Amino acid sequence: MANRNTKGRLVVVSNRVALPRQTATGGLASALQAALHELGGLWFGWSGKLAAETGAEVHRLHDAKVDYATIDLSRADHDDFYTGFANGTLWPMLHYRPDLVDYQRSHLEGYLRVNEIFAQHLCKLITPEDVLWVHDYHLIPLAAMLRQRGVRNRIGFFLHTPLPAAGLLIALPNHRELLETLASYDLIGVHTTRDLRALEDYFLHEAGASMRLGGRMRSAGGRIFRAAAFPISIDTAGIARTASDAGAHKEINQLRTSLDGRALIIGVDRLDYSKGLPQRFEAFARLLERAPELHRQVTFMQIAPPSRGSVLEYRQIRRELERSAGHINGKYATPDWAPLRYINKSFPHRLLAGYYRTARVGLVTPLRDGMNLVAKEYVASQNPDDPGVLILSRFAGAAQELTTALLVNPADTEEVADALQRALNMPLPERRDRWRAMMKVLEHNDITFWRKSFLSALTEKAPVAQRRVAETLG
Numbered sequence: 001m002a003n004r005n006t007k008g009r010l011v012v013v014s015n016r017v018a019l020p021r022q023t024a025t026g027g028l029a030s031a032l033q034a035a036l037h038e039l040g041g042l043w044f045g046w047s048g049k050l051a052a053e054t055g056a057e058v059h060r061l062h063d064a065k066v067d068y069a070t071i072d073l074s075r076a077d078h079d080d081f082y083t084g085f086a087n088g089t090l091w092p093m094l095h096y097r098p099d100l101v102d103y104q105r106s107h108l109e110g111y112l113r114v115n116e117i118f119a120q121h122l123c124k125l126i127t128p129e130d131v132l133w134v135h136d137y138h139l140i141p142l143a144a145m146l147r148q149r150g151v152r153n154r155i156g157f158f159l160h161t162p163l164p165a166a167g168l169l170i171a172l173p174n175h176r177e178l179l180e181t182l183a184s185y186d187l188i189g190v191h192t193t194r195d196l197r198a199l200e201d202y203f204l205h206e207a208g209a210s211m212r213l214g215g216r217m218r219s220a221g222g223r224i225f226r227a228a229a230f231p232i233s234i235d236t237a238g239i240a241r242t243a244s245d246a247g248a249h250k251e252i253n254q255l256r257t258s259l260d261g262r263a264l265i266i267g268v269d270r271l272d273y274s275k276g277l278p279q280r281f282e283a284f285a286r287l288l289e290r291a292p293e294l295h296r297q298v299t300f301m302q303i304a305p306p307s308r309g310s311v312l313e314y315r316q317i318r319r320e321l322e323r324s325a326g327h328i329n330g331k332y333a334t335p336d337w338a339p340l341r342y343i344n345k346s347f348p349h350r351l352l353a354g355y356y357r358t359a360r361v362g363l364v365t366p367l368r369d370g371m372n373l374v375a376k377e378y379v380a381s382q383n384p385d386d387p388g389v390l391i392l393s394r395f396a397g398a399a400q401e402l403t404t405a406l407l408v409n410p411a412d413t414e415e416v417a418d419a420l421q422r423a424l425n426m427p428l429p430e431r432r433d434r435w436r437a438m439m440k441v442l443e444h445n446d447i448t449f450w451r452k453s454f455l456s457a458l459t460e461k462a463p464v465a466q467r468r469v470a471e472t473l474g
């Protein structure tokens with residue numbers, strides 16, 4: 001290991017890295033960017049680029065307290081690891097879609113190969129005092145590979161997706177070989193108590209682990225580790241400030257002018273089948289069908305930056321949404337009004353915050369979602385004197401905390417249409433009461449609280465040097 005004399009740091013490892021001056025689409029990048037900017041450290045992961053060979057070179061960058069170290073992936077490794085196993089096998093399985101799982105042994109081999117390359121590089125980048133925090137389903141076996149290389153540091157893992165029940169997880173070929181490697185972490189974090197129950201159930205009933213005191217588990221191989229729920233969050237105060245200053249941006253004023261007094265419904269999602277976009281469009285069409293008095297009075301703006309275009313299902317859903325948006329506008333538009341504005345582009349947070357604040361309704365209806373930070377950002381962006389209404393899927397992790405949103409089943413398009421009608425007609429006192437309750441939750445559980453809770457649980461009872469890292473970070 002290099003640099004044995006340097007002081008311990010937080011080392012964050014994730015496939016997706018939000019490099020300086022890039023718009024970070026995706027909740028993992030948004031959240032880690034906020035956490036690392038606050039306390040500094042090293043962020044290691046994929047550069048987002050392809051090259052002839054995986055990891056031939058480590059690209060280094062330093063910006064605002066954060067050191068970045070990234071590697072490129074070869075085309076073959078990108079196809080097997082990222083497109084193939086991570087997003088073609090694990091993602092649909094973790095989002096309760098076994099029907100979409102495409103399992104190929106060569107993809108699993110590529111996944112393990114890239115994890116090995118991550119482990120090799122990390123061994124050269126870390127010191128024994130560092131605390132490692134690994135993120136998401138792309139890197140499940142990383143700690144086991146580091147342990148094989150003699151790494152004894154505290155290593156935490158955070159899963160950003162939902163974790164389905166054990167009965168579903170066992171449909172994954174070779175599930176035990178892969179999931180059991182999670183026991184090499186010292187702490188496993190998930191978003192909700194539902195995910196935690198699924199994890200414990202899997203380890204206890206499918207992987208031969210036993211329960212110990214204090215939420216600890218003992219793996220079949222005898223390793224003691226802990227699992228707990230840490231609902232991820234946002235920089236609540238920062239987003240609220242950005243939203244209240246947003247009127248200064250010409251783009252926000254252009255949107256407001258273009259609405260011409262109409263109520264805005266907003267949706268912001270990566271273009272992903274887990275986000276329930278076809279059902280959402282259908283619910284909006286139901287609303288227009290049953291409430292002619294709303295024609296020309298309401299505009300739905302769906303921002304949907306393309307995502308994971310190398311996976312077939314993502315290309316299919318893009319075509320499906322283009323057709324559906326065309327039908328809705330074709331049927332209901334008038335010369336001076338298009339009911340649906342469908343935008344396949346990503347926007348920076350400073351503009352999103354202003355768009356959220358302009359919208360009377362935030363429409364967040366994923367079929368399944370680990371957390372969904374957009375729901376939280378929408379709430380934090382509202383004008384306290386005249387807040388909008390959040391409509392939220394019961395199957396987003398955020399629904400466990402934002403209980404005064406209008407909670408819906410996204411597959412029930414009639415229920416979502418009802419919620420839209422109710423939100424558009426909701427009196428100010430009710431809007432304020434619902435919003436205040438949600439804002440109180442987000443003021444308490446913000447990104448700092450999330451990061452501190454995880455890191456102090458990770459370094460509790462750690463060797464003194466590593467405990468000191470967490471104390472400095474806290």
Ligand SMILES: O=P(O)(O)OC[C@H]1O[C@H](O[C@H]2O[C@H](CO)[C@@H](O)[C@H](O)[C@H]2O)[C@H](O)[C@@H](O)[C@@H]1O
Binds near residue numbers: 026029161370373
């Ligand atoms: O990196 P990509 O393949 O472009 O995908 C973007 C991210 O999508 C997923 O985000 C999740 O993390 C959010 C924050 O915890 C959470 O709110 C959301 O429910 C999840 O879907 C994925 O888990 C990340 O690894 C990706 O970077």
Ligand SMILES: O=c1ccn([C@@H]2O[C@H](COP(=O)(O)OP(=O)(O)O)[C@@H](O)[C@H]2O)c(=O)[nH]1
Binds near residue numbers: 026345346377
């Ligand atoms: O045009 C966009 C669309 C989305 N986002 C950000 O991407 C993240 C999406 O996170 P979420 O947890 O809602 O879902 P994910 O994409 O991670 O599944 C949020 O912070 C959004 O603000 C963004 O910066 N620009």
